[in-house]
Amino acid sequence: MTLITSISGIRGTIGGQKGEGLSPLDIVKFAAAYGTWLINNTNTDDYKVVIGRDARISGEMVKQLVIGTLIGMGIKVVDIDYATTPTTEIAVIEEKASGGIIITASHNPKNWNALKLLNSLGEFLTEADGKQILESAKNEDFYFAEVDKIETINNTNKYNEIHIDKILELPLVNVDAIKMANFKIVIDCVNSVGGIIIPDLLRKLGVEKIVELYCNPNGNFPHNPEPLPENIKELSNAVISHKADLGFVVDPDVDRLAIVNEDGTMFGEEYTLVSVADYVLSNQKGNTVSNLSSTRALRDITQKYGCEYSSAAVGEVNVVEKMKETNAIIGGEGNGGIIYPELHSGRDALVGIALFLSLLASKNKKCSELKKDYPEYYISKNKIQLTPNVDVDKILDSIKSNYESKNAKIITIDGVKIELDDGWIHMRKSNTEPIIRIYAESNTIEKAEFLAKNIIREINLIAR
Secondary structure, three states: OOEEEEOOEEEEEEOOOEOOEEOHHHHHHHHHHHHHHHHHOOOOOOOEEEEEEOOOOOHHHHHHHHHHHHHOOOOEEEEEEEOOHHHHHHHHHHHOOOEEEEEOOOOOOOOEEEEEEEOOOOOEOOHHHHHHHHHHHHHOOOOOOOHHHOOOEEEOOOHHHHHHHHHHOOOOOOHHHHHHHOOEEEEEOOOOOHHHHHHHHHHHOOOOEEEEEOOOOOOOOOOOOOOOHHHOHHHHHHHHHOOOOEEEEEOOOOOOEEEEOOOOOEOOHHHHHHHHHHHHHHHOOOEEEEEOOOOOHHHHHHHHOOOOEEEEOOOHHHHHHHHHHHOEEEEEEOOOEEEOOOOOOOEOHHHHHHHHHHHHHHHOOOHHHHHOOOOOOEEEEEEEEOOOOOOHHHHHHHHHHHHHOOOOEEEOOOOEEEEEOOEEEEEEEOOOOOEEEEEEEEOOHHHHHHHHHHHHHHHHHHHO
């Protein structure tokens, strides 16, 4: 059993003893801590929280516990039930709610679930807010409403349609061009909420030929739900066998988008954001942001249009904060997460689908040909397991000093990132175990792996 508490939410495996997994008692405790934070930080007596969930088997149980806790604290609840993470974020804004909770463990297997916590802007909480909630949960300093103050539940299923309509209204979403392109598209929605909303979105975009894989929202994920190449071989084969133009795969809460080319190869999860940014910037000049572990290709594309690229610490909340600071018009993370502020400030695979199809239709190219338009980079992802007595901070400081002496550009807003002429290396420590995660990028996979192996060798020497 596993229970992981962090400033961005609470996640764990279902079952087991209290405190060792996401048990019913833990769900109530953290929902009450969130409710306490909301009451203490909202300038009104009319508290309202939107609740959405993915299709996990445990979702209904978790939802009922969360709703019961919140209405027992005198907080109104808007239950939108099956909903993507971005749909729930939009619902918070539309409802003018005090906050929201998304019941989803994102790409984790089906035995996991989580509470993702939102503020009144439909955005993930800041570090300071998250710490307040964790402290409240630790102290269990909750106050529940008296009987006459128990609040109500409003059930609604209108927000999928609202989300789609808002996407269709975006000036850069070219429905006419998409319809004219007559795409055949295969989709894999891992038997979660994407299976409800993505076929509807595609039909309204003018796509008539849709091959649906795993679109039954029963929570029985047919494969590892993280949209990585090794997990979506069936989608790749289906794209080839159906002679489709491309394939889309999303994670269970639909905030990450990966694309498969017409020949069954991966477009590249890192290039979901790169290609969409290229389309947006070709129509509207503006700044971009991605996290430190994302491909350099976004920087290259941004500079091609004479605009400014900025990097942020890993984590959606950090990317959103940097986007606001730099007035970025497009941003996100290299895991297929697109943030398009004209719609809302959160990762959204649905708007990614609409913008990517608009791009593909405008180029009149095959998907694999479009990929060749972009700078070619490869990322090597590694980690080092260290013994508990190793001082990880000291190791990172030593690496930083070594490369500063070589006049390399060093970024320290999130671990240590070393910028080199032919690539970069990013090292981050885990907050929960003695691990250093090491990402390296270059213009060939061999160079990327060479950079990673060199830094791993240096870390091991320092650790000894």
